[in-house]
Amino acid sequence: MDYNVLRTLSEYMNFTLEFDEDKGVYFGSVLANGSATGSLGKIVRGEVDMGGNHRFIEDLGSADYQHTLPSFIEDLCIVVHKAGSKPRWLAILGCFKWEVWLCILITYVICAISWSIRERMVEKDIDYTKAHLEIFAIAFSIPVKVKIRSKFILSVCLYLNIITVSIFQGNYIKSLNIVQYYKEIDTLEEFIHSGYQISTSLVNIFDGIDSVIYSKLKERIIDSSDADIPSLYRTASSTNIAALLSKRNAEMFEKTIKDSEGNPVFHMVKQCPVTHLYGYLLRKNSPFIPKINAILQKLKEGGWMSKWLNDDYQYNLVDRVEMEYRHDFEFKGLDLSGIQIAIYILIVGTVLSVVVFCMELLWWRIIFS
Template identity: 30%
Template sequence: MLRILFVLSVFFFDQSSACVVPGEELLTLLQAHFRFVNFLTINVIQSGSCTQQIHNTANTLIKLLLKGQFEWTLQIQEIFLPPCFTHDTQQDVSFDASTNSQITVTEDILKLKKYSTEPGNGYLFIIWSPEKFEEFLDHHTSLAVPKSRCTYSILFVISSANTCGTIRKQIEHLMRRLWADFNLVNIIIQAPCSCQDATFIYRPFVKTRDSWGTLQSYTFQQITQNPTLLVTSLRNLNHFPVRVSLFEKLPTALQAVPNMLKFNPIYQDLSVSKEFAGSDGLLVGTLVQYLNFEAVVDPDLPRLYGHVLQNGSVIGVLALVLNGKSDYGANRRILSYYPVDGFEFTVAYSSDKISAVVPKSLKVPRGLSIFNCFDKLSWVLIFVVSFVCVFFWYLISRDNLYNTLKEIYSLLVGMSVQIVPSSYQTFFLTSCMIFNLIIFGVIQGSLFTDFTTPSYYPEINTVEEVDKSQLPIMTYVWLLIKDNSSQLLNRLKVKSIPESANMYEIVALYKNVVSIDRKFDVEVAIRTQFTGDDGVPLLHMVKEDIATFLLSCIVPKGSPYLLMFNNVITSMFEGGFIKKWDNDVVESIMVERINRMISAKKFKAFSLDDIQAAFYITGVGYVCSVVAFVGEIMKNKFREQQF
């Protein structure tokens, strides 16, 4: 039901001098045009000596609207401009309610409007002439165009003394301006007292000679027969040039297609995506094919996402979108708050985590292999158990301490010893022998593992450990993470240094810096670039994540393409194509790298260096044996001298 928030005073006027307009036709047209609107604002733009005619037209139209059954909430605003001086015949407008024609809004029309206009607000302007509306647009831009993707209608009251051709040229100039400056596509214009029942609609995606855009007019009968004429479709852009910002970024946007993908039908012709592969490039190609536009990619555009500097200036692709130099920032970016207005995010179609990447820990020297068999607690328990065994054997054997130590040591290390145990001593000695078998079995297995696979010192796996490492942190993510409540993150921010384009190489080579980046990028870099010939990663990604973000692209604020882009992007995401395209590139690069490593692999002969730990242990055993042998000789000589 129609609700009125504010109603103007009604002027009674002489209908004999009025310009008669078919009222039912107008109502039917407005109802079809404002199909997705539930809050309609009527702006009555007053102008000096033309006030009465404009006011009378508005009141008559409102009376007509009150007779209709619409689900609109109606708001009426009255705005005054400087006086209007005109030599045109000033006639009032009356609406004839004798027509019963209807416009059938089909499902196809609803789909077209759904992807070109946002439901909610609609705006109807009643004003004297196109010139006055341009004046209104100059001085009250926010009132003239509150939101770009809303539904608009303009009713000019200018009388028929002006030829329709002149009015048409003025309307075309206005429509071109509304498209160029505000990207309006859901707007119709009528001038009933100058151009009778003509409804003017601007088609920005129709090419005429060397330019784009044309003004078309339709009668009510034509619209009744073909209601799709009311909609400017974004489903087919007729090769309209759309400026796309897309730079190379492994693995989501790359121009050098991996060899394994060159024979894949999807990657054989990348002309629609401007020779870009990866999920970002193929998504652009999908948009081009689905919406039939021409993607214009500047090869000299900045190769960074862009952010807002402390002085308020903006750099990168973000600056191009804000300044209206790009219609679509195609490289998917972190969906976060930016302290600027003038752009919008598309629907989120992926997510990623923020993780720290640290240098790979050092190898454990071969000579220390035996100490890696157990952790510190295990070694402590082994010595404690040995001490308890000595103490217990000392109590039950009733021998001197020296013999007790020698006997238990021999049992624990597997040496032969002459003992004639009693029945209850047998159980204890058997348990000591089993303990010896288990411990030495574990040591032998660990030594074998160490000989076959290199071992490393413990890795950094928590954000707290990253902080304790006291290493400087190279990252950009503090521009996106606005949370200042975490003391841990604040300490990490203090350690930050400017990022570098080759920060992964710096972390892997110098091992004196930490980097924080998107987890997917880190994983891909480690798997495809920073893995040694022996298959060991040169970088280590901390297991604990710092934050989680959604990923999307950007368009200028009020972009007419946003709703249609969102529809295509959502379909690709729900179909699993985004993930599939990412996996194609990553797996192909990995296979290529493995093939190169295999072809370049050189075999070397087994050397003593590979088993040096065994020689160290054997040498220690020989030294201990010599010391024990010399000790026994010295002991025997000492005894002989006493006797």
């Protein structure tokens, strides 16, 4: 977008573009001693006439620069590290919500009680343990020989088994193939309670907002004006440092930057704290300001700013980020880690069976002795 804006300005104002490109020079800020760094410093010192990249319209602490009229407006959002993935053995518990698990358990208990009552109506001397085991076997498709006295109860158990097992198998395979994550941070209150700190050069971004939440957000700001590492890199390498980015950038990084396993690295907090204006920087009292503002206003009203911005993010930046940050990864087949919970259940069940069997032998020996 910035190149299209500069090209349009040069055509309408009849000047030749000369770019001053220094690798490693960022937007810059004003230091405590009053000197400016980055592209802001070049504008203040008169080395360039205009900043070629749009940036936040704010008071940077120097009187030797001037903003243009706002070219567009956008939300500023907090970007945190992606929540950790759940262990594979928890996949079986994620097949249903806890409410569904509870309903299945209650339904089984009701069927078992109904089956026991029906058996008691026929046989006065009934073994309730046997009745519960029979209904358990019917509900989970375990071969068992029973006397069919109530077709209704048996039909209910069989239909319950078909529906539950089918949904369970589908959800279980889905849980094994899709990485499950713990709950993400999506509100400002959740962010405050998470213990994250915000790395940004906009240390005064929350000033003037009378709110308890914003006061706590301000307390968590870490000034990154003099940092050698960009805030987003610090977020990628830490689990307690967040970055403050425009919504478009945040969504783009969230979708494109992956780790070596192909999983997302960042997560954007859905509730964005502030909305900010963007513009360009020029030298103080530059004679080009009135003409540039007039052209920018026409481009904004004509929808060209929005078009160029969308094209820029959709085609150019996304492709560049994927090439620069995305690691190659291979699809992996299911391994034994996918059936951990089944192995654990088998081990626990075998151990309990052996213990119960030994207790029964001991009990019979005591009785017959």
